[in-house]
Amino acid sequence: MSKLINWFSEGRSSGKYTLPFVILLLAVTVLASAANLLLPQDSALYVSTYSITLLGKYLCYAMLALAVDIIWGYCGILSLGHGAFFALGGYAMGMYLMRQIGDRGVYGHPILPDFMVFLDWQELPWFWHGMDQFWFAMIMAVLVPGLLAFVFGWLAFRSRVTGVYLSIMTQALTYALLLAFFRNEMGFGGNNGLTDFKEILGFDLQADSTRVSLFIITAVLLAVVLMLSQRILSSRLGKVTLAVRDAEARTRFIGYRTERYKVWLFVYSAVIAGVAGALYVPQVGIINPGEFSPINSIEVVIWVAVGGRGTLIGAIIGALLVNYAKTRFTAIMPDGWLFALGALFVLVTLFLPKGLIGLYGQLKSKRQPASSQEVTS
Amino acid sequence: MKYFISFCLLMFASWMPVHAATTDVLLEQLTTTKLSKLPDMVEQLEAQGDESLLPVFRAWLAGDLHYVKDSKAIVVETDVQGKEVYVDPFSQEQLSGLSSKDVKKIKVNNKLRGLLRGVIARIQLTSNNADVREGAVRELLSDIDEDTFATLEVLYPKESNNDVKEMMQTALSIYTAMDKSSSQTSRVAAIEFLGGSLENDVRNALLKLSRDKNEVVAAAADKALVDINRQVERYALVDQLFFGLSLGSVLLLASIGLAITFGVMGVINMAHGEMIMLGAYTTYVVQLIMPNYIDYSIWVAIPAAFLVSGLMGVLIERLVICRLHGRPLETLLATFGISLILQQLVRTIFSPLNRQVSTPSWMSGSWEINPVLSLTLNRLYILAFALLVFLALVFILKKSSLGLNVRAVSQNRSMAKAMGVKTEWVDAMTFGLGSGIAGIAGVALSQLTNVGPNLGQAYIIDSFMVVVFGGVGNLLGTLVAAFTLGIANKFLEPTTGAVLAAILVLVFIILFIQKRPKGLFPQKGRAAE
Numbered sequence: 001m002s003k004l005i006n007w008f009s010e011g012r013s014s015g016k017y018t019l020p021f022v023i024l025l026l027a028v029t030v031l032a033s034a035a036n037l038l039l040p041q042d043s044a045l046y047v048s049t050y051s052i053t054l055l056g057k058y059l060c061y062a063m064l065a066l067a068v069d070i071i072w073g074y075c076g077i078l079s080l081g082h083g084a085f086f087a088l089g090g091y092a093m094g095m096y097l098m099r100q101i102g103d104r105g106v107y108g109h110p111i112l113p114d115f116m117v118f119l120d121w122q123e124l125p126w127f128w129h130g131m132d133q134f135w136f137a138m139i140m141a142v143l144v145p146g147l148l149a150f151v152f153g154w155l156a157f158r159s160r161v162t163g164v165y166l167s168i169m170t171q172a173l174t175y176a177l178l179l180a181f182f183r184n185e186m187g188f189g190g191n192n193g194l195t196d197f198k199e200i201l202g203f204d205l206q207a208d209s210t211r212v213s214l215f216i217i218t219a220v221l222l223a224v225v226l227m228l229s230q231r232i233l234s235s236r237l238g239k240v241t242l243a244v245r246d247a248e249a250r251t252r253f254i255g256y257r258t259e260r261y262k263v264w265l266f267v268y269s270a271v272i273a274g275v276a277g278a279l280y281v282p283q284v285g286i287i288n289p290g291e292f293s294p295i296n297s298i299e300v301v302i303w304v305a306v307g308g309r310g311t312l313i314g315a316i317i318g319a320l321l322v323n324y325a326k327t328r329f330t331a332i333m334p335d336g337w338l339f340a341l342g343a344l345f346v347l348v349t350l351f352l353p354k355g356l357i358g359l360y361g362q363l364k365s366k367r368q369p370a371s372s373q374e375v376t377s
Numbered sequence: 378m379k380y381f382i383s384f385c386l387l388m389f390a391s392w393m394p395v396h397a398a399t400t401d402v403l404l405e406q407l408t409t410t411k412l413s414k415l416p417d418m419v420e421q422l423e424a425q426g427d428e429s430l431l432p433v434f435r436a437w438l439a440g441d442l443h444y445v446k447d448s449k450a451i452v453v454e455t456d457v458q459g460k461e462v463y464v465d466p467f468s469q470e471q472l473s474g475l476s477s478k479d480v481k482k483i484k485v486n487n488k489l490r491g492l493l494r495g496v497i498a499r500i501q502l503t504s505n506n507a508d509v510r511e512g513a514v515r516e517l518l519s520d521i522d523e524d525t526f527a528t529l530e531v532l533y534p535k536e537s538n539n540d541v542k543e544m545m546q547t548a549l550s551i552y553t554a555m556d557k558s559s560s561q562t563s564r565v566a567a568i569e570f571l572g573g574s575l576e577n578d579v580r581n582a583l584l585k586l587s588r589d590k591n592e593v594v595a596a597a598a599d600k601a602l603v604d605i606n607r608q609v610e611r612y613a614l615v616d617q618l619f620f621g622l623s624l625g626s627v628l629l630l631a632s633i634g635l636a637i638t639f640g641v642m643g644v645i646n647m648a649h650g651e652m653i654m655l656g657a658y659t660t661y662v663v664q665l666i667m668p669n670y671i672d673y674s675i676w677v678a679i680p681a682a683f684l685v686s687g688l689m690g691v692l693i694e695r696l697v698i699c700r701l702h703g704r705p706l707e708t709l710l711a712t713f714g715i716s717l718i719l720q721q722l723v724r725t726i727f728s729p730l731n732r733q734v735s736t737p738s739w740m741s742g743s744w745e746i747n748p749v750l751s752l753t754l755n756r757l758y759i760l761a762f763a764l765l766v767f768l769a770l771v772f773i774l775k776k777s778s779l780g781l782n783v784r785a786v787s788q789n790r791s792m793a794k795a796m797g798v799k800t801e802w803v804d805a806m807t808f809g810l811g812s813g814i815a816g817i818a819g820v821a822l823s824q825l826t827n828v829g830p831n832l833g834q835a836y837i838i839d840s841f842m843v844v845v846f847g848g849v850g851n852l853l854g855t856l857v858a859a860f861t862l863g864i865a866n867k868f869l870e871p872t873t874g875a876v877l878a879a880i881l882v883l884v885f886i887i888l889f890i891q892k893r894p895k896g897l898f899p900q901k902g903r904a905a906e
Contacts, residue, residue, distance in 0.1 A: 078706045152887075159891045164645045164705050168841045169887060175838050176883040179876050294838070298713055305710065338721035345714020349707040350700055 018230045021313050022223045029219035033212045049208050056215035056283045058323050063222050063276035065303045065319035066229065066312060067269040072301065073310030074233055075265050076245035081170030082273050083297035084177050085145035087287065089274030091181075092144060094194035094287040095128060096137030097205075101198050114196070115189045125187040134201055141278040142271050149270030150263065157259035157266075162248070171294050178292035193288025200282050211283070218279045222316070225272055229312060232268070241265055302341070305348050308355025318355060400425050404433070404451050408444040412484045416492055423496045431500055432466040438493040442466075443480040452480060491520065499528055507538040514544040518551060518578035526552045547574050551582045554594070565597045572601035575612070575748045580605060612750040617867055623756040625863025626763035627825065629856060630818035632840035632847075633770060634811035636855040639844055641787040641807045644698060644705050647713035649840065650833025651720060652812040655689060656682035656819020657828040658723060661732050672737040675820065682816035689719075690812025694805045716833070724830045731827035740824065759821045766817060771852055773810075783807055842886050848896025858897060 032055060035047040064086050071077040103110045107117040111124055130136045152173060156166055184190035203210040232238055243251040244258045252258045281287045290296070300319075307318020322344070329337045352359060403422055410418050422430060436442040436453040443452050443463065452463040452472060463475040485493075494516060501513035517525055529545050536542045550567035553559055568586065571579050583605070586598035635649045646652075659682040664674045693715055701708045740758055745751040774780035782803045785793040794800050822832065843862060847854030862882060869878035893899070 078709070155887070155891050159894050161890055161894050164639075164643075164709060165845060165890070165894070167706065167709060168645065168845060169890065172838060172842065172883050172887065176880045179880050183876055298710075301710060302714075335721065335725060338717050342714040342717030342721065345717065346697060346711045349704075349711040349714075350697065353707070 017313055018227060021316075022227060025219060025223055029216055033216055036208065036212055049211050052208075052215050053211055053283050054327065056211070056218050057280065058320050059215070059218045059222050060276045060280035060283065061300075061303070061323055062316040062319040063218075063225060063279070064273050064300055065307070065315040066222070066225060067272040067276065068300050069304045069307075069309055069312055069315035070229055070233070070272070071265055071269045072304060073312075073315070074238065074245060075241050075262060076248075077262065077266065078164075078167045078301065079170045079266075079269075080167050080294060080297050080301065081172075081174035082269070082300055083294075084170075084174035084292055085149060085270040085273035086277035086280070087177070087181075087289075087291035088145045088148065089141040089277030090281040090287040090291060091188060091194070091277075092131075092137050092141035092274070093278040093281040094197075095131040095140075095188075096134060097197040097200060097282060098194050099128070099132035100200065101196065104198055105196070113189070113194075115184075115192065116187070119184060121187075128187065138278065141274050145270040145274030145277075146267050149267045153263040153266035154259075157262045160259075171297070174292050174297055175294055178289055178294070181289035181292060189288070191289065193286060193290075194281075195286040195288070197282065197285055205282060205285065214279070214283050218283075221275065221279065225275070226312060226316070229272075233312075237261065237264075299341070302345055302348065304355075306344065306352070306355055308357030308359075311355070311357045314355050314357035317357070321356075400430065405449050407451065407483055408449050408481075412486065415484070415489055419489065419492050419496060423499070429467060431497065432469075434493050434497050434500070436466060437483065437485055438490055438497065440482070440485050442483045442485075444483060445475065445480055447479070451483075454480070495520065495522070495525060499525065502528065502532055507541055510536075510538070511541045511544050514541065514548050515576065515578075518548055518576055519581070521548055521552045521555075547571065547576065547579060551579065554586055554598075555582060557591075561591060561593055564591075564594050568594065568597040568601050572604040575605065575608060577748060609749050612747070616750055616752075617871070618864065619752055619756070621864030621867035622760055622860060623863070624866055625860035626756075626760040627818075627822065627836070628839055628843050628863050629763045629767060629859035630759075630821055631815070631836045632843040632859060633767065633852065633855050634814035634818070635840050636844045636847065636849070636852065637770075637783075637814075638808055638811040640849050640851070641783055642698075642804055644701075644708040645712070645841070646693075646698075646808075646811070647709055647837070648693065648716040648719060649812070649815055650835075650837035651716045652686040652690060652815035652833070653819040653822060653836060654723065654828075654830065654833040655686045655719070656816030657734070657823040657832055658727065658732070658819070659685045659816065660820045660823040661727075661734050661828050664734060671735050672739060675737055675740075678820050679817055682820045683813040684816075686816025686819070687809040687813030690815075691805050691809040693812075694808035698808065699801065699804060720830045720833075727830075729830055731829040734823040734828050736824055755824050759824065762821060766814065767852070767856060770814065774852065779803075779806055842883065844896075846886055846889065846896060848898040851896070851898040854896055854898035 032047050032052060035043075035045050036049060036052050039046045064082065067085070068079060068082050071079055098113045101113065105114040105117075107114055109117045112121060116124070131140070152170075156169060161169060180186055181188050181193075182191055188194070197205055199205055200210065200214075203213070205211075233241065240251065240256055240258075240261050243256070244261055248258055277287075277291075299322075303319040303322045304315045305318070306322055307316065308314030325340070326337060329340055348355070354361065400422070403418065403425070407415075407418055422433075432453065433442065433451065441454045443454050444450060445452060445463075451466060452475070453466045455462050455464055461477055463472045463480060464470065465472060498513040498516040501509050501516075504510055504513070514529070517529075521529075526549065529548055533542065533545050533549065536545060547570070550570045553567040554564050554571065556564070568583070571583060580602070583598045583602050587595050587602060589595045589598065631650075631653060634652070635646065638644065638646050638649075660674070660678040663678040663681055664671060667674055667677070693712070697711050697715065698708055701711060736755055740755045743751045743753045744757065774783060782793070782798050783806075785796070785798055786800050786803045786807075790800060793803075819832070822828075822836075826832070839862070843855060843858045846862065847856075847858030865885075866878050866882055869881055873881065
């Protein structure tokens with residue numbers, strides 16, 4: 001066990017916070033779950049199932065932010081289309097959940113989901129086959145985003161599309177998918193998407209225990225992904241990635257095939273986004289084409305920027321903070337939220353280029369000389 | 378035989394007074410005639426050959442013709458602000474003191490309507506206005522009887538206007554072709570003439586003829602139909618091309634400002650769409666301020682929109698973008714934040730609902746080239762306007778000192794700075810110019826779509842595609858790319874549907890970037906990455 005922890009926490013200095021952060025994350029998760037399941041409802045410390053689901057949703061967003069941070073913070077690729085991978089993972093899970101409904105749908109068809117019966121389809125489209133198996137759906141949730149990222153990344157990085165060009169292309173990618181998934185003919189439920197899920201692996205999705213389990217699974221997976229990413233990025237591959245971020249041409253001249261590093265990192269990041277999407281759907285109970293909209297993807301980037309890019313933990317903190325603020329803000333004054341979000345974009349890029357984590361570093365380095373003076377005097 | 382003569386005499390006796398009657402008497406008789414006898418009355422009225430009867434026939438056709446119960450005077454019912462008002466058909470004067478109880482309607486049925494249409498058309502045939510005459514002949518195409526044919530045959534040699542003459546010949550040919558008693562050669566000749574016409578009624582007549590018992594005639598009609606269909610297809614293509622050009626002109630207007638700012642400063646302005654939106658809202662506000670001068674409002678709105686969006690652009694550049702110099706990705710994020718703020722601002726001020734901007738009268742309507750092809754005027758004007766803006770911009774960049782500075786900075790910023798170009802000033806001016814043009818694009822868009830807070834969002838991704846496709850910092854590339862994408866979109870649409878067409882174009886651009894990462898017309902120079 002200690003060997004495993006060593007393996008995870010060794011490497012770059014910023015990694016030293018990873019283990020305490022993971023312990024904190026898991027501790028909070030266990031406490032919140034226990035408070036929901038064990039305490040009576042009228043207890044002061046009781047955590048409602050609604051809050052648990054909300055927390056689970058935040059953690060999915062955090063994982064998505066982590067995925068964006070991996071390529072933006074460590075490789076300098078600003079993806080404005082990561083919502084697409086998230087949504088594709090979500091759709092894979094949604095298709096599985098849809099098949100689980102079976103004949104309990106409104107129309108009671110044993111095989112076809114409700115929307116297909118409604119559209120008067122006679123048989124299941126080919127890409128819906130096998131989706132009734134959990135393992136197959138989960139492979140798809142990882143494989144489809146990964147494959148799309150591979151094809152897109154391979155095409156883009158090979159022809160050296162970089163900077164704002166690449167950002168715009170990723171945005172166009174998710175926009176194209178948005179338009180495509182809105183079409184009824186695509187066979188993904190069109191405008192309404194997939195919803196009305198009943199159960200996952202035989203467990204009722206509305207039950208408290210299922211919700212808490214999903215929340216715990218999300219937290220554990222987030223912790224695993226965080227540690228794994230920390231490990232990967234502090235390895236040799238990670239160092240080359242940093243070199244690509246800071247001076248791609250120079251790295252290429254030294255002899256590295258920079259596009260290969262970029263493609264693999266992009267695929268890894270897309271897979272994480274897909275997993276986050278697959279975890280997100282059973283908790284919120286719906287997936288629709290709105291998840292593909294470019295504004296969703298660009299919001300993720302601001303979570304990362306708020307927390308601090310290139311720190312991994314910062315991305316998670318940023319996602320949690322901004323989403324908590326969003327939940328509170330939209331409840332108090334719905335119109336104000338877009339003002340606040342817009343201001344956040346401007347202010348963070350202007351005054352907090354390294355995010356909150358960077359702010360901590362800035363304040364510390366300001367105080368350091370003063371404290372050392374104290375010691376000498 | 379005796380009976381027959383007496384019958385004739387009786388008939389004659391009953392007809393006599395009618396033939397001698399003047400128009401006024403006839404009109405008075407209208408009020409007492411039974412519905413079944415009304416067709417005779419129409420013929421007799423027509424025989425008066427009086428153009429002044431036209432309003433009566435028109436009102437009759439529309440079912441508005443009434444008579445006053447007491448005086449038996451003919452009146453026309455019209456609707457003024459929801460109230461029925463009665464008007465004298467000849468003087469057009471309003472008759473006061475009449476209510477719906479004092480009058481009775483003169484009946485009309487389908488047979489009468491057909492007759493009346495023919496009568497109106499025949500009266501109009503002698504009008505002094507060539508357009509009225511042409512319209513009258515077109516009206517007659519669907520249903521030509523012997524009388525009309527005779528009338529047209531008389532009028533045809535006297536006609537001086539070529540368009541009317543051709544329309545008349547079309548009408549005559551339809552009759553000849555349909556007339557089973559005329560010779561086969563003259564029928565075939567008539568059908569051959571009809572092959573050049575695009576009128577709907579001609580097509581209907583030919584369809585009927587293609588089932589004719591005479592095989593030669595049927596074959597000729599088939600051939601003529603094929604000719605017509607080919608022509609219709611050709612004009613449909615022109616129509617598609619026009620819509621493509623129209624979309625292209627919108628894309629050009631929307632993206633050209635973006636191309637300038639991106640080309641010179643290397644930053645993407647995500648708030649560019651909101652500059653378009655501001656321009657559209659400026660048009661709306663200008664129309665609110667001068668509601669009585671909608672026709673001229675556009676001439677105020679264009680400079681106003683340029684100023685509003687341009688000043689906003691300068692403001693954004695000074696406050697945000699110049700502080701993020703050399704960090705294009707951060708600039709992208711910051712301007713995206715600004716776009717969110719501007720959208721919400723408009724939503725708060727003007728409500729999230731769409732606003733209707735009215736089109737000046739001289740821009741509405743369409744230019745009808747022939748029965749199957751008509752181009753809407755507003756799209757035509759916007760196309761011309763987009764090209765004009767493009768030329769003006771090219772002129773500014775090539776001939777003015779600002780243009781010289783802009784080109785210098787876009788080619789080599791540090792060298793330009795070393796030569797004494799105030800790059801900061803150039804940046805601000807470029808941004809203002811690009812945003813101002815976006816504002817003008819907003820004025821144009823307000824004439825085509827509804828004005829709402831999301832107006833800019835709808836065009837921003839497409840504009841980026843145009844810039845990426847055309848190559849950065851190259852106005853000609855933007856022009857070519859905008860029209861290529863516009864036309865490609867409209868030509869794909871009928872086969873694939875609008876959404877799939879948009880997706881295909883996006884995929885095409887993603888693939889295109891593989892081959893030419895710097896766009897259609899890359900900037901030449903030593904700017905290696």
